[in-house]
Amino acid sequence: MLGSFAVLRKQSLLGDAISHAALPGIAIAFLITGAKDTNTLLLGALISGLVGTFWIQGIISKTHLKSDTALGLILSLFFGFGMLLLTYIQKQPNANQAGLDKYLFGQAATLVESDVWLMSIVTGICLLVLLLFWKEFKILLFDADYTKTLGFNTKFIDILITTFIVLAIVLGLQTVGVVLMSAMLLAPAAAARQWTNSLSMMVFLAAIFGAFSGVFGTAISASQNNLSTGPVIVIVAGIFVLISFVFSPGRGLLFKQIRFIKNRRDLKLHKTLAFMYHIAKTHEDISHPHTIKILNNFQGYTKGTLQKLVDKRYVKLESGNWSLTNEGYKTAANLYNQQSENNE
Amino acid sequence: MKNKIAVQVDDLTVAYNYKPVLWDIDLEIPEGVLMAIVGPNGAGKSTLIKSILGILKPIAGSVAIYGKPYDKQRSLVAYVPQKGSVDWDFPTTALDVVMMGTYGSLGWIKRPGQKEKKAALEALEKVGMLSFKNRQISQLSGGQQQRIFLARALVQNASIYFMDEPFQGVDATTEIAIINILKELRKAGKTVIVVHHDLQTVPEYFDWVTFLNVKKIATGPVKDIFNDDNLTKTYGINYKVVVSD
Ligand SMILES: Nc1ncnc2c1ncn2[C@@H]1O[C@H](COP(=O)(O)OP(=O)(O)OP(=O)(O)O)[C@@H](O)[C@H]1O
Numbered sequence: 001m002l003g004s005f006a007v008l009r010k011q012s013l014l015g016d017a018i019s020h021a022a023l024p025g026i027a028i029a030f031l032i033t034g035a036k037d038t039n040t041l042l043l044g045a046l047i048s049g050l051v052g053t054f055w056i057q058g059i060i061s062k063t064h065l066k067s068d069t070a071l072g073l074i075l076s077l078f079f080g081f082g083m084l085l086l087t088y089i090q091k092q093p094n095a096n097q098a099g100l101d102k103y104l105f106g107q108a109a110t111l112v113e114s115d116v117w118l119m120s121i122v123t124g125i126c127l128l129v130l131l132l133f134w135k136e137f138k139i140l141l142f143d144a145d146y147t148k149t150l151g152f153n154t155k156f157i158d159i160l161i162t163t164f165i166v167l168a169i170v171l172g173l174q175t176v177g178v179v180l181m182s183a184m185l186l187a188p189a190a191a192a193r194q195w196t197n198s199l200s201m202m203v204f205l206a207a208i209f210g211a212f213s214g215v216f217g218t219a220i221s222a223s224q225n226n227l228s229t230g231p232v233i234v235i236v237a238g239i240f241v242l243i244s245f246v247f248s249p250g251r252g253l254l255f256k257q258i259r260f261i262k263n264r265r266d267l268k269l270h271k272t273l274a275f276m277y278h279i280a281k282t283h284e285d286i287s288h289p290h291t292i293k294i295l296n297n298f299q300g301y302t303k304g305t306l307q308k309l310v311d312k313r314y315v316k317l318e319s320g321n322w323s324l325t326n327e328g329y330k331t332a333a334n335l336y337n338q339q340s341e342n343n344e
Numbered sequence: 345m346k347n348k349i350a351v352q353v354d355d356l357t358v359a360y361n362y363k364p365v366l367w368d369i370d371l372e373i374p375e376g377v378l379m380a381i382v383g384p385n386g387a388g389k390s391t392l393i394k395s396i397l398g399i400l401k402p403i404a405g406s407v408a409i410y411g412k413p414y415d416k417q418r419s420l421v422a423y424v425p426q427k428g429s430v431d432w433d434f435p436t437t438a439l440d441v442v443m444m445g446t447y448g449s450l451g452w453i454k455r456p457g458q459k460e461k462k463a464a465l466e467a468l469e470k471v472g473m474l475s476f477k478n479r480q481i482s483q484l485s486g487g488q489q490q491r492i493f494l495a496r497a498l499v500q501n502a503s504i505y506f507m508d509e510p511f512q513g514v515d516a517t518t519e520i521a522i523i524n525i526l527k528e529l530r531k532a533g534k535t536v537i538v539v540h541h542d543l544q545t546v547p548e549y550f551d552w553v554t555f556l557n558v559k560k561i562a563t564g565p566v567k568d569i570f571n572d573d574n575l576t577k578t579y580g581i582n583y584k585v586v587v588s589d
């Protein structure tokens with residue numbers, strides 16, 4: 001759901017950076033408290049995720065590095081540091097450590113009821129804030145400079161959006177893990193964008209796709225013993241994206257291709273019909289038969305198109321001659337009018 | 345008649361990196377003029393407008409709108425950004441974009457209602473885009489997108505309008521339609537400031553002009569200062585325009 005905003009901000013990598021940046025937070029929280037209580041660890045993840053994000057934005061606005069560079073920098077820095085800490089923890093003679101690496105690849109199976117509650121509450125809050133600041137989010141994403149001139153505090157809106165993206169990521173970490181989190185954030189949004197042209201619909205669909213992938217993925221991995229949940233969820237989400245890119249009407253590849261072929265075929269048909277119309281117009285009787293050979297002079301004419309015209313009952317064929325039917329004549333006349341209207 | 349100062353800029357200096365792109369600009373724009381800002385590419389025209397509107401923070405200088413700081417006078421000012429500054433693939437409709445012009449007066453959280461919608465529809469009508477109101481903005485032509493931006497500014501019902509190249513990439517019909525709207529605004533006592541590239545049409549469209557190239561070269565009534573001398577100073581080459589009386 002919140003992924004929609006990341007996609008529209010063209011900051012797709014941001015999700016990646018944030019989830020990687022969250023890792024040292026988890027490790028540090030573990031080192032300090034020694035517990036593997038989920039809430040504590042997630043708080044650590046949240047803090048380091050936020051720190052990472054605001055560093056990235058700071059780097060972009062203060063230096064002249066491109067945003068990709070800044071993202072990459074922070075991503076590898078935090079992730080490296082996080083891995084270092086994890087290895088260190090692993091070497092300690094401490095039985096508690098075992099649970100930490102689930103944050104790398106995620107493990108939905110280890111979720112307990114309180115985790116689910118926490119997720120639901122935070123999702124609820126996100127939803128509320130989203131509804132409340134809908135107008136502000138929308139205008140900031142579309143035209144940030146203009147938003148500023150209207151007197152909105154764009155920094156505040158920006159921080160709000162970013163905070164919620166980070167929050168969503170951190171919560172998802174338990175389920176799909178650091179490595180695949182950004183895919184989970186972006187896939188539903190990218191899929192949703194294919195199906196709709198309205199922002200509210202896009203956010204709504206993204207939420208549905210996301211929830212579906214979660215449920216399906218968990219179900220599949222539960223039915224097969226050795227599949228871990230996180231990757232399966234992400235694959236399901238990926239399938240949504242694939243289907244959307246190919247099949248969505250309007251933006252999908254398949255429909256674009258079909259539309260293209262259909263247009264081209266229609267055009268050929270129309271051209272032939274128009275040509276016949278011009279010949280027929282010169283005669284009193286519109287259905288006066290003409291030899292097919294005339295058509296051979298006309299570029300774009302094929303037997304196939306002629307047959308189609310016959311099928312549509314626009315044209316009659318008789319012993320090497322063709323003649324326009326009344327219907328064909330009318331259609332052609334209309335075509336002609338439409339053409340000249342379009343040219344105006 | 346022209347004595348009230350709508351926009352006053354003092355000692356404005358702006359830099360993105362180290363080298364200032366605007367240097368010590370002083371500018372007084374009287375109320376009720378239709379003013380062109382002219383200058384070569386990279387002269388700092390967009391930068392000047394953005395700095396006046398508080399989008400960019402200048403290193404030095406100040407801006408006053410009717411004698412008060414811009415922050416206090418925002419509601420009097422409307423902005424039409426350069427068309428290329430936004431992502432037109434954003435999932436929204438023409439009407440929705442025009443409605444954004446009402447967000448400023450609505451303030452935080454409050455949603456636009458019937459009154460705002462009516463205002464937006466009227467603005468769309470004024471720019472001749474009413475029949476496109478539900479059209480996806482990505483499916484509009486460049487000239488149509490430009491009209492939508494204009495409509496969004498009209499909805500703000502401001503006293504001063506800043507427009508960054510509203511004639512960029514529009515055909516002759518749209519250009520005339522836009523200029524007529526601008527002239528109407530002036531007739532209603534509004535002040536309109538337009539970044540303009542077509543020097544030939546300056547005398548025909550505008551009554552006030554500012555020459556800019558990093559520094560301010562000249563500013564004043566078109567009939568007094570729109571001459572080869574100032575054009576040469578601004579563009580650096582010998583410029584000859586035919587100024588029809
Ligand atoms: N975001 C930015 N970062 C760094 N330099 C910038 C930035 N935007 C503009 N500049 C530089 O500032 C100078 C003025 O740019 P500006 O966009 O104000 O010019 P302009 O007069 O509007 O030009 P045009 O006619 O091409 O629109 C240029 O030299 C440009 O390279």
Ligand SMILES: [Mg+2]
Binds near residue numbers: 389
């Ligand atoms: Mg510019």
